[in-house]
Amino acid sequence: MVMPSTDPAHNDCTRNTDIPVIDLNGSRHRVSESILKACEEFGFFMVTNHGVAENVIARMEATGSEFFSLPASEKQRSGPPNPLGYGFRSIGSNGDTGEVEYLLLHASPTYVSLRAKTICKKDHLGFSCVVTEYVESMRSLACEILELLGEGLKLGDTEIFCKLLRDSKSDSLLRLNHYPASYSSARDDCRIGFGEHTDPQILTLLRSTVGGLQIMKDGGPWVPVKPDPAAFCVHVGDALQAMTNGRLASVRHRAVVNSYTQRMSVVYFGAPPPHASISPLSETVTPENPRRYKSFTWGEYKKAMYSLRLGQNRLDHFLSSNGEEGDCDT
Ligand SMILES: C=C1C[C@]23C[C@@]1(O)CC[C@H]2[C@@]12CC[C@H](O)[C@@](C)(C(=O)O1)[C@H]2[C@@H]3C(=O)O
Ligand SMILES: O=C(O)CCC(=O)C(=O)O
Numbered sequence: 280m281v282m283p284s285t286d287p288a289h290n291d292c293t294r295n296t297d298i299p300v301i302d303l304n305g306s307r308h309r310v311s312e313s314i315l316k317a318c319e320e321f322g323f324f325m326v327t328n329h330g331v332a333e334n335v336i337a338r339m340e341a342t343g344s345e346f347f348s349l350p351a352s353e354k355q356r357s358g359p360p361n362p363l364g365y366g367f368r369s370i371g372s373n374g375d376t377g378e379v380e381y382l383l384l385h386a387s388p389t390y391v392s393l394r395a396k397t398i399c400k401k402d403h404l405g406f407s408c409v410v411t412e413y414v415e416s417m418r419s420l421a422c423e424i425l426e427l428l429g430e431g432l433k434l435g436d437t438e439i440f441c442k443l444l445r446d447s448k449s450d451s452l453l454r455l456n457h458y459p460a461s462y463s464s465a466r467d468d469c470r471i472g473f474g475e476h477t478d479p480q481i482l483t484l485l486r487s488t489v490g491g492l493q494i495m496k497d498g499g500p501w502v503p504v505k506p507d508p509a510a511f512c513v514h515v516g517d518a519l520q521a522m523t524n525g526r527l528a529s530v531r532h533r534a535v536v537n538s539y540t541q542r543m544s545v546v547y548f549g550a551p552p553p554h555a556s557i558s559p560l561s562e563t564v565t566p567e568n569p570r571r572y573k574s575f576t577w578g579e580y581k582k583a584m585y586s587l588r589l590g591q592n593r594l595d596h597f598l599s600s601n602g603e604e605g606d607c608d609t
């Protein structure tokens with residue numbers, strides 16, 4: 280007899296019934312419309328036929344697994360996170376915790392090759408090569424998605440988001456999360472691996488082959504995302520919400536720990552350079568949707584983000600008061 284599972288990451292609801300799955304191989308116009316619709320309705324979707332080479336993914340995942348299987352004392356040499364580096368249970372510096380260990384890296388090749396020497400003593404050149412290659416694939420995929428989104432939004436400059444990610448000073452990050460299996464017999468137990476939050480950046484690309492990620496739509500119930508090894512999860516981040524004047528909303532999500540299987544997620548956060556101005560784009564400010572956010576730099580946003588707890592709403596601190604900063608970005 281098959282017993283119903285009480286594992287929140289493995290239950291019967293683990294089906295992407297409502298979550299959009301977008302095949303990038305479709306007709307350009309239809310793909311761009313589907314991406315826009317998914318970003319407006321969920322701030323989240325899964326993308327298939329993404330063109331990221333299987334060996335690039337396999338090498339990244341093997342490198343991540345190898346790192347997490349090192350003895351604790353060796354991993355700790357890459358920590359504590361400041362905020363980058365190796366972290367265990369503690370997330371950020373404001374008291375947030377979860378059943379997770381992670382490696383948080385800046386995505387720039389120079390940073391990666393510097394840190395590689397501590398992270399992977401055995402083969403630091405191999406480590407930097409794998410990470411840099413993966414980050415480059417993620418940046419290309421994020422740019423393709425953002426350009427399709429720009430077309431859907433009918434922006435004058437459809438490359439506006441991508442230019443921020445491609446800037447040599449882009450503040451993009453790569454995060455490897457490892458959640459150990461954590462069995463609990465309590466029926467409604469739901470162990471938090473990574474507490475609820477929205478991602479602050481422009482766009483997140485996440486990959487995991489094990490269940491645990493959950494998203495929330497409009498304050499509704501948590502919806503488990505069924506893992507698909509052939510897909511990447513795409514999250515709208517706060518900076519994209521601000522630049523689209525709230526037309527797209529960053530998605531609230533969390534990761535719960537799986538009772539039976541350990542889990543790893545590999546996450547790329549596409550971000551602007553620190554001095555880039557984040558401002559609602561003129562095409563998204565209309566009489567029906569007047570300007571909602573002030574202009575701020577990514578550096579200013581990061582300062583606010585690091586001063587707040589994981590689950591707090593950061594964009595609310597940048598709401599435009601009536602009539603203030605009426606000009607928008609063009
Ligand atoms: C508690 C925190 C961790 C975080 C920085 C923050 O102060 C608030 C945002 C958190 C978050 C969530 C998404 C990403 O995982 C992350 C790297 C980011 O950019 O914002 C983390 C930050 C972190 O772990 O340093
Ligand atoms: O591991 C996951 O599924 C979620 C991780 C996450 O949200 C993050 O790293 O920001």
Ligand SMILES: [Fe+2]
Pocket residue numbers: 476477478532
């Ligand atoms: Fe996240």
